[in-house]
Amino acid sequence: MDTTILGLPLIYYAAMILKVLVVFVFVLLTVAYATYAERKIIGHMQVRLGPMRTGWHGLLQPIADGVKLFFKEEIVPAQASKFTFLIAPLIALIPAFISFAVIPFGDTVELFGYKIPLQIASVYDTQAGRVLDLNVGVLYILAMASLGVYGIVLAGWSSNNKYSLLGGLRSSAQMISYELAAGLAIVSVFMLSESLSLQKIVADQSNFFSWSGTWYAFKQPLAFILFFICSLAEINRTPFDLPEAESELVSGFCTEYSSMKYAMFFMAEYANMVTVCAVTVTLFLGGWHGPLHPVLNFIVKVYFLIFVCMWIRATYPRYRYDQLMRLGWKVFLPLTLLNIVVTGIVIAAFS
Amino acid sequence: MASIEKMTLNMGPQHPSTHGVLRLVLELDGEKIEKVTPHIGYLHRGVEKLAEHRTYHQTLPLTDRLDYLAPMSNNLGYVLAVEKLLGIEVPERAETIRVIMAELTRIKSHLVWLACHALDIGAMTVFLYCFREREAVMDIYEMISGARMTSNYFRVGGLSQDVPDGFEKRVRDFIDSFDANVDTYEGLLTKNTIWLQRTVGNGVISAEDAVDAGITGPALRGSGVDWDLRRDNPYSGYEKYKFQVPIGEKCDTFDRYKVRLVELREAAKIVRQALDFLKPGPILADLPQVCYPPKDAVYNTIEGLIHHFKIASEGFLVPEGEVYQGIEAPKGELGYYVVSDGGNHPYRMRIRPPSFVNLSAIEKMSKGFMVADLVAVIGTLDIVLGEIDR
Numbered sequence: 001m002d003t004t005i006l007g008l009p010l011i012y013y014a015a016m017i018l019k020v021l022v023v024f025v026f027v028l029l030t031v032a033y034a035t036y037a038e039r040k041i042i043g044h045m046q047v048r049l050g051p052m053r054t055g056w057h058g059l060l061q062p063i064a065d066g067v068k069l070f071f072k073e074e075i076v077p078a079q080a081s082k083f084t085f086l087i088a089p090l091i092a093l094i095p096a097f098i099s100f101a102v103i104p105f106g107d108t109v110e111l112f113g114y115k116i117p118l119q120i121a122s123v124y125d126t127q128a129g130r131v132l133d134l135n136v137g138v139l140y141i142l143a144m145a146s147l148g149v150y151g152i153v154l155a156g157w158s159s160n161n162k163y164s165l166l167g168g169l170r171s172s173a174q175m176i177s178y179e180l181a182a183g184l185a186i187v188s189v190f191m192l193s194e195s196l197s198l199q200k201i202v203a204d205q206s207n208f209f210s211w212s213g214t215w216y217a218f219k220q221p222l223a224f225i226l227f228f229i230c231s232l233a234e235i236n237r238t239p240f241d242l243p244e245a246e247s248e249l250v251s252g253f254c255t256e257y258s259s260m261k262y263a264m265f266f267m268a269e270y271a272n273m274v275t276v277c278a279v280t281v282t283l284f285l286g287g288w289h290g291p292l293h294p295v296l297n298f299i300v301k302v303y304f305l306i307f308v309c310m311w312i313r314a315t316y317p318r319y320r321y322d323q324l325m326r327l328g329w330k331v332f333l334p335l336t337l338l339n340i341v342v343t344g345i346v347i348a349a350f351s
Numbered sequence: 352m353a354s355i356e357k358m359t360l361n362m363g364p365q366h367p368s369t370h371g372v373l374r375l376v377l378e379l380d381g382e383k384i385e386k387v388t389p390h391i392g393y394l395h396r397g398v399e400k401l402a403e404h405r406t407y408h409q410t411l412p413l414t415d416r417l418d419y420l421a422p423m424s425n426n427l428g429y430v431l432a433v434e435k436l437l438g439i440e441v442p443e444r445a446e447t448i449r450v451i452m453a454e455l456t457r458i459k460s461h462l463v464w465l466a467c468h469a470l471d472i473g474a475m476t477v478f479l480y481c482f483r484e485r486e487a488v489m490d491i492y493e494m495i496s497g498a499r500m501t502s503n504y505f506r507v508g509g510l511s512q513d514v515p516d517g518f519e520k521r522v523r524d525f526i527d528s529f530d531a532n533v534d535t536y537e538g539l540l541t542k543n544t545i546w547l548q549r550t551v552g553n554g555v556i557s558a559e560d561a562v563d564a565g566i567t568g569p570a571l572r573g574s575g576v577d578w579d580l581r582r583d584n585p586y587s588g589y590e591k592y593k594f595q596v597p598i599g600e601k602c603d604t605f606d607r608y609k610v611r612l613v614e615l616r617e618a619a620k621i622v623r624q625a626l627d628f629l630k631p632g633p634i635l636a637d638l639p640q641v642c643y644p645p646k647d648a649v650y651n652t653i654e655g656l657i658h659h660f661k662i663a664s665e666g667f668l669v670p671e672g673e674v675y676q677g678i679e680a681p682k683g684e685l686g687y688y689v690v691s692d693g694g695n696h697p698y699r700m701r702i703r704p705p706s707f708v709n710l711s712a713i714e715k716m717s718k719g720f721m722v723a724d725l726v727a728v729i730g731t732l733d734i735v736l737g738e739i740d741r
Contacts, residue, residue: 042475046478046480047479047483162360166382166722170382239473239545314476316545317469317474317540317543317546317549318473318474318545319545319548319549320548320549320723321721321723322721
């Protein structure tokens, strides 16, 4: 047990691998069953049943879908730019998953006398007696989120299909403009927490019932709403699902994709949704704090937000491209800036 | 210097929102539409030509397949045209049932319009709500004609058979709950900001342009022209019913949407009035030369048998002449121009489909707008390729 690699004990590496595996499998399962949940929830909202045939109440449907997509023919259009066409789904998928590295999903647990914080990129510092994590966690998430757009743009461009191209262009414009508003919306949270570390931000929201420790959603309601809406736009969910607007652009950027490559885009979309909901929970809804077991608190909150995403999808029509841009630049951006200014004034006045 | 190229985009015939097999060739500057050229004919079956070689009764099933979302309206236009040529009167009961079915058809057709229009703009839930009610109309169709879509129920001189027991109750139940259902659709759309942003100011066509293009039906009324054949040139006893003809003001997609929603409610009102008028009586004119005699007469009298045989084998003869009959179909003025040379089949039949004429305005309505708006324009024109291509 005394052996150390790079100054850290072996158990640190074992715990790290375990955490990565658990989180990865959990996100993957959530993604698979989010597709099922979406079909079921929207189905019931629309007076129909959703999947019913594969397993009890269609519970095996995501697996059947996965198997089907896996065995479908891989089609690469003759005129496509092959390398880009093949790599694009990966570029879309990977950032969706790796954002999870910095999200704290539970309290510190003790295993064989070693304290493990439930956040992948973190370590418990025994000397300082606190958890050390990536001190620019939020910036890391924003960076990863903006990587995802490359997958979609490249997919749209390399397919050599006009519909895909339009979808890719739409998404690049949309994601870039909404990232700005989303990024600025959470600045006001940093101003209150005085840190970019997600551990610190979660710790700030540990006491729901006192003003000093309550959720940031209550201290920054405008930022919360703006961030959530912008996140929906950034991950191309309804009402901002223009890049894949079925009724206009057939399937948008993934029109030419089939088989596992298509499945990757599909997974990326849902993984993005899970990530965005997890980030929102961490920043605004108290992270893993709550009445239940910490991990359970976190999961319940994330699932609730995912449900809200699906609910929105069943309710709203789709924006038009220019209206979306106008909303992003002329409404959300000024509002976030105003929010920052007001937050600054209030902080200055009270200090 | 970067060169700027316009993109030519081929939309359809396989495309989720071209409502069948419409093909549009778009010239785009970015996402802005510079030019729209509709290409039609992918669903051409030659209905007009086929009619020249079929007896008048055999032509009837062809009309079901024109606007397949409103089969009974097509039947109605056709039988009215032939009846006009024959100069015959239809019994009152048959006429009333025709009105009930024509208005239910209007409801059915408008429901599909609303469903698809909303789906095109991205509101998925409305689609399924509308189809739920449409299903109820289909059940009524099935109840009286045995078919859900290609009903082929009307006959020259009346109806193919009387409605079964329980018909009135079923229709009344449907109509009674219908207003609340329309409220549900409106609740999801009418005040929805996104819906308003997508439809207000979209696909504007002035009253003058609409009249010039020959647009009819809700699309014309949405542009503020007060014209409805049911009221202005009544047929099938429409003068007996009280109903409002809604008109729009701003000539845009939202006004056409509102016009059609009011029409849904008005159609329900007409059905309710017609149900009150409905009295027992014959459903076929007493004209053995034209209409099949009752089965009782066929089995028990020699005259009945002869008439049945004659009509079944060679159809009925129509005096020489030509006639045009237009009706207010759900999508606009549906006209049948029938020429007879005195034989048992039309010498020439020409159909004026509302969708075909309405489609001609598509370029005017979508030029300078974006691709997403074009989808809304296709939806608001409410075209059915079955009757455009015939």
